[in-house]
Amino acid sequence: xxxxxxxxxxxxxxxxxxxxxxxxxxxxxxxxxxxxxxxxxxxxxxxxxxxxxxxxxxxxxxxxxxxxxxxxxxxxxxxxxxxxxxxxxxxxxxxxxxxxxxxxxxxxxxxxxxxxxxxxxxxxxxxxxxxxxxxxxxxxxxxxxxxxxxxxxxxxxxxxxxxxxxxxxxxxxxxxxxxxxxxxxxxxxxxxxxxxxxxxxxxxxxxxxxxxxxxxxxxxxxxxxxxxxxxxxxxxxxxxxxxxxxxxxxxxxxxxxxxxxxxxxxxxxxxxxxxxxxxxxxxxxxxxxxxxxxxxxxxxxxxxxxxxxxxxxxxxxxxxxxxxxxxxxxxxxxxxxxxxxxxxxxxxxxxxxxxxxxxxxxxxxxxxxxxxxxxxxxxxxxxxxxxxxxxxxxxxxxxxxxxxxxxxxxxxxxxxxxxxxxxxxxxxxxxxxxxxxxxxxxxxxxxxxxxxxxxxxxxxxxxxxxxxxxxxxxxxxxxxxxxxxxxxxxxxxxxxxxxxxxxxxxxxxxxxxxxxxxxxxxxxxxxxxxxxxxxxxxxxxxxxxxxxxxxxxxxxxxxxxxxxxxxxxxxxxxxxxxxxxxxxxxxxxxxxxxxxxxxxxxxx
Numbered sequence: 001x002x003x004x005x006x007x008x009x010x011x012x013x014x015x016x017x018x019x020x021x022x023x024x025x026x027x028x029x030x031x032x033x034x035x036x037x038x039x040x041x042x043x044x045x046x047x048x049x050x051x052x053x054x055x056x057x058x059x060x061x062x063x064x065x066x067x068x069x070x071x072x073x074x075x076x077x078x079x080x081x082x083x084x085x086x087x088x089x090x091x092x093x094x095x096x097x098x099x100x101x102x103x104x105x106x107x108x109x110x111x112x113x114x115x116x117x118x119x120x121x122x123x124x125x126x127x128x129x130x131x132x133x134x135x136x137x138x139x140x141x142x143x144x145x146x147x148x149x150x151x152x153x154x155x156x157x158x159x160x161x162x163x164x165x166x167x168x169x170x171x172x173x174x175x176x177x178x179x180x181x182x183x184x185x186x187x188x189x190x191x192x193x194x195x196x197x198x199x200x201x202x203x204x205x206x207x208x209x210x211x212x213x214x215x216x217x218x219x220x221x222x223x224x225x226x227x228x229x230x231x232x233x234x235x236x237x238x239x240x241x242x243x244x245x246x247x248x249x250x251x252x253x254x255x256x257x258x259x260x261x262x263x264x265x266x267x268x269x270x271x272x273x274x275x276x277x278x279x280x281x282x283x284x285x286x287x288x289x290x291x292x293x294x295x296x297x298x299x300x301x302x303x304x305x306x307x308x309x310x311x312x313x314x315x316x317x318x319x320x321x322x323x324x325x326x327x328x329x330x331x332x333x334x335x336x337x338x339x340x341x342x343x344x345x346x347x348x349x350x351x352x353x354x355x356x357x358x359x360x361x362x363x364x365x366x367x368x369x370x371x372x373x374x375x376x377x378x379x380x381x382x383x384x385x386x387x388x389x390x391x392x393x394x395x396x397x398x399x400x401x402x403x404x405x406x407x408x409x410x411x412x413x414x415x416x417x418x419x420x421x422x423x424x425x426x427x428x429x430x431x432x433x434x435x436x437x438x439x440x441x442x443x444x445x446x447x448x449x450x451x452x453x454x455x456x457x458x459x460x461x462x463x464x465x466x467x468x469x470x471x472x473x474x475x476x477x478x479x480x481x482x483x484x485x486x487x488x489x490x491x492x493x494x495x496x497x498x499x500x501x502x503x504x505x506x507x508x509x510x511x512x513x514x515x516x517x518x519x520x521x522x523x524x525x526x527x528x529x530x531x532x533x534x535x536x537x538x539x540x541x542x543x544x545x546x547x548x549x550x551x552x553x554x555x556x557x558x559x560x561x562x563x564x565x566x567x568x569x570x571x572x573x574x575x576x577x578x579x580x581x582x583x584x585x586x587x588x589x590x591x592x593x594x595x596x597x598x599x600x601x602x603x604x
Contacts, residue, residue, distance in 0.1 A: 006374040007336065010290075010382075011329075014297055021183075021298065022305025022317075028178040029151050029171070029310070040178050047173050058164025061549025064152055065542055067168035068145055072112045072538075075138055080108040082134045083126075091129030093202035099125065102526040109530035111138035113537035114146055114268055114419050116389055116512040117529060119521040121274030123252035128200060135270060136259045143266030143299075144175040146421030149541050150303065153425050154310040156548030157449045161555055165548055179299075180266065187261035187295055194288035197281050198257040205248045216242035252281060264295035267419040269389030269512045277379075277392040278368055289375055289392060296382045296390070300417035303424050311449050315567040320427060323575045324385075327416040331405045332381040338402035339363045339373050343602050366397025366516075377402070384409040387419035389512025396490075396499065396515035400602065403515070404595035407502050410509035412583045413468040413540075419510060422537075425544045429464035431566065432457060432547070434578045438564050438571075447563055450556040457547050464543040469586040471536040472508035475528060476501050476590070488519045494601060498594035507532045 027034050048055060059067065083099040086092060099107070103119060110117040111134070122131065148171035155165050192198050213224035213233040225234040226245055233243035256272045260282055263270055277283040277292055304324065308317020342363040346352045360372030367376045376393040383390055384406040395403055409416055415426040436453050439446030446453040479485045479500060489496040499518040506513050507529045514520070520529065565571060 003340075003374045007332065007378060010293065010378050013290075014294055014301055017294065017298055018301035019305055021302035023309060025179055025299075025302060025306045026309040028174055029306075031174075034178070036178065036182055040182070044173055044177050047177070048170075051169065053167070053169045053173065055167065055170050057167040057170070058162075059167055060163045061152070061156075061165055061545040061552075064149075064165050064168050065545045068149065068541060068545075069538070071141070071168070071172075072145065075141060076108045076112045079111060079134045079138060080104050082130055083107060086127045086130045089127070089129055091132070092127035093200075094127065096125060096127050102523045103521060106526035106530045107135075109533050110507075110512065111135055111268070111270065112142055113510050113533045114142040114266070114387060114422070115507060115510040115533045115537070116263065116268045116270030117507050117514070117533065118270055118274075118512065119526060119529075122271055123203065123254075123273045128254050131259060131272065132255055136255075136262060139259065139262040139266050139268040139270070140176055140180055141172070143262070143268065143420045144172050144180060146419050147175050147179075147299075147303070148172055148421070149544055150307075150421035150425045151310070153428065153544050153548040153551075154307060156551040157311050157451060159552030162552050163549065165545070165552060180262065183299075184258070184261040184265055187265060187291060188258045190291050191257040191260060191288055194291065195284040196257040196260060196288055197253060198255055199253055200255060201253040203253050204251045206251055208247055208249055212246045213240070214244045214246055215240065216244075256282060260292065261295070263390060264292045264388065265299055265420075267296065267300065267386045267388040267423075269383065269387075271390060277390050278394070283392055285370070286375070289371060289379075292390070293375070293379050293382055293392075296379075296386050296388045297417050299420045300386055300423050303421065307424060307428075313449065313567070316449065319567045319572055320424070320431065323572045323579075324415075324417050324427065326572070327412075327576060327579065328381065328385050331385065331409050331416065332378060334405040335381050335398070335402045336373065336377040338399045338405070339367075339377050341399075343399055345602060363397070363399055363402075366394030368392060380406050381409070383513060384511060385414075385416040385418070387414040387423065387510045387512075389506065391513050394516045395502070395513060396518075400495075400498075400595040400599035403498065403502070404591060404599075406513075407498075407505050407595065408583060408587065408591070410505045410511045411468065411472060411587045412579055413465065414509045414511060415579065422510070422540065426464060426540060429461040429540075429544070429547070430579050430582075431575055432461040433465060434571070434575045435564055435566060436461075437578065438574060442562070442564070444562055447557055447559075448566060450559070451551045451554050452557055456550050460543040460546045460550075464540045464547075465582060466586075467539040467543070468508050468536050469582075471532045472501075472504045473586070473590065475508060475532040476504035479504065479525070479528060482524055484522050484524055488522060488525065490518065494594055494598035498598060501590055501594050503529070504532060508536045510537055 083104040085098055087098040106119060148168055151171055152165040211226050213221040213226050215221055221235055231245055233240045252273055259272050272282055273279040283289055304321035305317050308314040340362040362373045371392055379392045395406055413426050414423050417423050418426055432448055432453055435446040435448045436458050489499055499515040502515040503518050503520055
């Protein structure tokens with residue numbers, strides 16, 4: 001019962017926080033006054049004056065798209081060069097060398113696309129300057145760019161025979177100053193108060209309470225006898241000559257809390273440390289775990305209510321939220337039940353105690369005992385539903401069905417809440433697809449929010465919906481034929497294929513999480529994954545803005561008795577059905593080769 005209450009608590013708190021935040025975001029983007037306006041508007045006006053931004057500018061969809069592309073391109077080049085030359089720049093107390101070109105390309109593509117895929121360990125590869133000026137800045141601006149495109153689409157629905165979608169530069173300024181900075185200041189303070197590190201000291205080495213013996217293969221020898229006087233390690237009376245005695249622990253320092261806040265709330269997900277939010281310096285306790293986990297879905301959930309206010313149809317926002325929420329519940333239930341039941345091998349003969357009496361129970365491999373199944377499963381569902389990618393447990397150790405549910409959330413295009421902005425405009429493309437199919441069924445021109453949906457919008461909506469499947473399936477199909485990719489896998493067979501598929505699903509869904517068994521740091525993988533991330537990010541942005549421009553140029557159509565309701569239970573059911581149908585048709589064959597094959601193999 002306590003486990004069920006944990007799940008309920010997470011979901012209830014999410015809804016309670018999302019509703020008022022959604023209203024606040026709508027006021028900000030429409031230029032209305034908020035309780036923070038007296039403090040923040042002067043800063044907003046200062047930015048406009050310095051950069052010469054005209055707040056009344058109205059961009060066509062082509063100009064808006066060009067602005068997004070130019071801004072992202074400049075960020076890409078800056079971050080790429082910053083990594084290459086970090087060894088010659090200040091803010092590098094660990095004296096870390098520059099990053100090789102292919103990894104720098106991959107990381108730059110990753111962070112400008114709001115993916116935050118990492119083929120490196122942050123504490124061992126990136127200087128403080130690169131982390132703060134490069135990665136953390138992109139965490140803010142890539143998230144803001146996704147939100148800006150969403151508001152251009154909202155204006156497309158509301159516009160009447162106009163070609164103006166607002167100004168990208170005004171949208172970016174308002175989102176960063178009025179939404180992301182204040183929200184993340186609060187989250188950062190909560191994390192620091194919970195024990196997350198925030199300083200500019202160099203990493204430290206601290207003595208262990210007890211020395212640890214490690215074999216030449218890197219395995220901890222738990223039953224070893226250690227003699228520090230002559231540095232010998234004995235196991236079962238036999239001296240292990242190649243064993244190493246570890247007496248100190250490397251403890252990373254640096255400005256972590258401020259970057260962790262935006263990595264969660266901006267659905268970025270890149271870890272300050274290699275093991276991400278499973279690291280005690282990033283996520284020390286249950287309080288910080290709750291704050292970080294709620295931050296992952298807070299803005300994506302709030303934007304559903306913002307959308308309802310923005311199109312002057314609150315019921316429409318609630319309908320979209322309900323569809324997303326139901327899909328999230330289905331995925332969370334699948335992951336939670338699979339991890340709690342564990343595998344037949346763990347349950348065999350009672351060798352492992354899977355009960356929940358005085359312990360977490362279930363499949364605890366790869367999970368922190370301080371979080372247990374409930375917090376780990378909830379985080380896995382939240383982070384793959386959003387295009388976040390942060391983890392507090394290792395997804396590679398999940399059961400086949402648990403891992404498949406997380407994988408499928410990414411493969412659906414991250415539309416179950418998804419990233420800030422991009423998740424909702426992806427879901428709205430599915431909504432356009434749904435009303436078009438429903439219109440064909442009843443023999444009338446489909447309409448959505450008073451605008452006729454015609455072939456032009458449908459072509460772009462289909463491209464938006466299929467961009468993620470195209471990126472994932474094409475990328476993983478080519479990679480499966482490359483010898484160096486097979487050599488990077490820690491496992492063979494069905495699970496090895498799942499590691500490969502998860503990697504391209506994560507990058508194609510602009511997520512960034514990984515099955516930890518895949519060492520994806522080769523020239524081919526860095527370049528191919530970078531290209532997949534760029535394709536899956538910018539094709540949907542182009543399609544969304546094209547749809548917005550077309551809708552803005554149309555007049556409103558009055559609702560009649562024959563107009564399909566897009567706010568009732570039937571529409572919600574159809575929307576969920578279309579999402580699962582597209583995902584099922586696209587990915588069932590590859591899922592059958594990976595997680596499903598592994599599941600049935602284990603069941604034998």
